Amino acid sequence: MALGPSRTAGRGRRSRGKSVAERTETDTVVVGLGAMGAQALWRLARDGVDAVGVEQFTPGHDRGSSHGESRIIRTAYMEGAAYVPLVRAAWRAWSELEEDAAARLVVRTGALMLGAPDSPAVTGSIAAARHHGLAHEVLSDARVAERFPQHAVRPGEVGVFEEEAGVVLPEAAIRAAVRLAAAAGARVRTGTAAARIDPDPDRPRVLLSDGTRIRARRVVVTAGAWLPKLLPRAAGPGGLAVQRRVLGWFRTTRNPSPHANGPVFARDGADCTWYGFPSMDGGRTVKIGVHAEVAGNGVEGAQWGEPVDPDAGPRPPTTPTPAGSARWPPGCAGWASFPSAWPRACTR
Ligand SMILES: Cc1cc2nc3c(=O)[nH]c(=O)nc-3n(C[C@H](O)[C@H](O)[C@H](O)COP(=O)(O)OP(=O)(O)OC[C@H]3O[C@@H](n4cnc5c(N)ncnc54)[C@H](O)[C@@H]3O)c2cc1C
Numbered sequence: 001m002a003l004g005p006s007r008t009a010g011r012g013r014r015s016r017g018k019s020v021a022e023r024t025e026t027d028t029v030v031v032g033l034g035a036m037g038a039q040a041l042w043r044l045a046r047d048g049v050d051a052v053g054v055e056q057f058t059p060g061h062d063r064g065s066s067h068g069e070s071r072i073i074r075t076a077y078m079e080g081a082a083y084v085p086l087v088r089a090a091w092r093a094w095s096e097l098e099e100d101a102a103a104r105l106v107v108r109t110g111a112l113m114l115g116a117p118d119s120p121a122v123t124g125s126i127a128a129a130r131h132h133g134l135a136h137e138v139l140s141d142a143r144v145a146e147r148f149p150q151h152a153v154r155p156g157e158v159g160v161f162e163e164e165a166g167v168v169l170p171e172a173a174i175r176a177a178v179r180l181a182a183a184a185g186a187r188v189r190t191g192t193a194a195a196r197i198d199p200d201p202d203r204p205r206v207l208l209s210d211g212t213r214i215r216a217r218r219v220v221v222t223a224g225a226w227l228p229k230l231l232p233r234a235a236g237p238g239g240l241a242v243q244r245r246v247l248g249w250f251r252t253t254r255n256p257s258p259h260a261n262g263p264v265f266a267r268d269g270a271d272c273t274w275y276g277f278p279s280m281d282g283g284r285t286v287k288i289g290v291h292a293e294v295a296g297n298g299v300e301g302a303q304w305g306e307p308v309d310p311d312a313g314p315r316p317p318t319t320p321t322p323a324g325s326a327r328w329p330p331g332c333a334g335w336a337s338f339p340s341a342w343p344r345a346c347t348r
Contacts, residue, residue, distance in 0.1 A: 007167040026052045026187075029206045031194040031230070033068035035057045035170055037222030038177035039097065044220075044315060045099075045184035053186055054206070056193035056226075059178045059243045060171040062226045063314065067171055068247050070277045070287060072264045074111045075164035075300055076122030081131035101176035104169075109261075111165030111238040112148060115268030117158050122268070127162040134293065150258035151265070166263060166275055197221065197230060225310040244315075249285040257283030266291060 030041045035054035041053040057063055073090065077083040094106045113121040129136040137160070143158040144151060153159070182188050193209040197219055206214045221231060225242040228235040252259050260283035266275040273291040280287070 024213050025215050026050050027217050027235060028052070028220060029054060029194075029204075029214055029218075029220060029221045030175075031206065032056075032196070032221065032223040033174065033178055033188070033190075034064045034073075034222060035223050036224075037220070038174040038181070039093070039113075040220050040222060041186050041188070042097070042177040042181040042184065043093075045181045045186035048185075051180060051181070051186045053178065053188045054192055054194050054208065055178075055188070055190045056209075057193060059188075060175045060189055063310065066174060066224075068287075069169070069171075069280055071168040071170050072111065072266075072277070073106065073166055073168050074125075074162070074264075076111075076125045076129035076132075076134050076136055076160070076162045076323070078113060078121050078128065078266070080124070081128040084128055084132045084134070091164075094173075097173065097177060097180075100180050103172065103176055105173045105176060106166050106168050108163075108166040110161060110163045110263035112144070112151070112263040112265040113160040113267075114144065114151060114153065114157060114265060116156065119268035121266050121273060122158055122160055125162070129160070129162065134162060134164065136160055148262060150262055151267075161263065167264060167280070194223075195231065199231075229311075242308055242310055244306045245289065247287060247289045248286050251278065251285055252283055255283075257286075259283060259286040 027050040028044055030037045030044070030053045032043060033053050037053065037055070038059060041051055044051040057111060061067065073087070073094070075084065075087050075091070076257050077087055113125045115121045117123075125136070126138065128134070139147065139159040139161060141153045141155055141157050144153045144157070147161075148159070151159075178188055187214075189208065192212075194206050195209045196207040198205040199206075199219070202216050203217070204219045206216065206219055208214070221227065221234070223230050225240075228240050228242065231265060232239075257279060259279045262278045264275070264277050266273060274288060275291050276288040279285060
């Protein structure tokens with residue numbers, strides 16, 4: 001979210017070496033350096049815009065939405081063909097970040113969408129692929145079982161496989177983008193919160209928790225789950241629902257593990273859509289998350305999508321409720337079920 005007039009950013013107005021406390025004028029303030037803000041700050045600084053990035057914690061921290069080792073990137077977007085141009089732009093942006101950072105931040109694995117032939121994961125992926133002419137394969141249950149033995153596919157299920165998919169490494173990407181932003185001239189304030197934003201249309205002002213006042217031409221607010229606290233009206237008429245999401249790292253039980261390699265995946269089940277990654281630790285564990293639950297399935301509020309105050313601090317999951325425990329998704333072969341999983345929580 002950007003506040004301020006919509007003129008294009010000025011170039012060459014950078015003034016390195018001055019602290020924010022001394023200099024309270026800038027072109028753009030970016031509030032929140034998670035996945036979105038870190039990259040916004042980097043691209044602004046790279047384009048010569050005088051910018052200040054403000055982060056209340058340390059970039060790459062574990063309190064927001066952008067942590068937990070891995071994120072899926074797909075191209076044949078099951079949520080709708082309209083997203084495909086955005087995903088293609090995202091791929092280009094990731095490549096640029098990797099190149100500038102000289103680091104591997106995206107691991108290409110391919111993606112496998114699984115479910116009944118009429119399930120949203122399957123029909124949505126096929127529709128997006130066909131609409132944009134994306135390479136993909138539709139696999140029968142027998143072909144899935146043969147090619148991807150890590151999945152316990154049920155009779156009649158199908159798989160949609162695409163190569164243009166993989167795993168983004170969120171913490172490393174944030175740190176890289178913040179480092180590059182600073183190297184390009186952005187001033188980065190970490191461990192400092194934006195306490196208030198006065199959205200003046202000509203010259204918005206940001207008040208930091210240490211008393212610093214910054215006047216800017218515009219303010220980009222990428223505060224994630226904290227947005228409703230910072231800008232209650234910007235969160236929209238219905239507000240934003242901030243939720244706690246629990247992820248599980250399941251111990252694999254076979255050696256060699258069938259999860260050591262393979263595509264990221266999503267699977268439509270009867271009461272939820274869940275997703276997972278190939279093992280990122282050489283086959284020891286495999287990470288699973290729940291994408292969306294069907295209302296009234298007994299899972300809601302059971303650590304999957306519980307409303308939470310993002311300032312409440314980390315609260316490690318202990319054990320799921322009995323309802324939640326029964327719902328840790330079946331469908332993979334060669335892993336141990338809860339409690340031999342290592343759950344962690346994110347907010348979103
Ligand atoms: C469990 C889970 C799984 C997901 N899986 C996927 C996936 O597989 N693929 C995918 O594409 N997307 C996925 N997403 C979505 C994706 O992770 C998010 O869209 C993305 O991380 C959001 O980043 P963000 O920068 O908006 O938020 P955040 O990472 O939360 O960043 C917000 C930042 O703002 C800072 N901040 C807030 N308020 C202030 C303030 N007042 N002053 C200073 N700093 C402040 C916070 O400390 C934080 O660092 C997933 C999300 C979750 C929660």
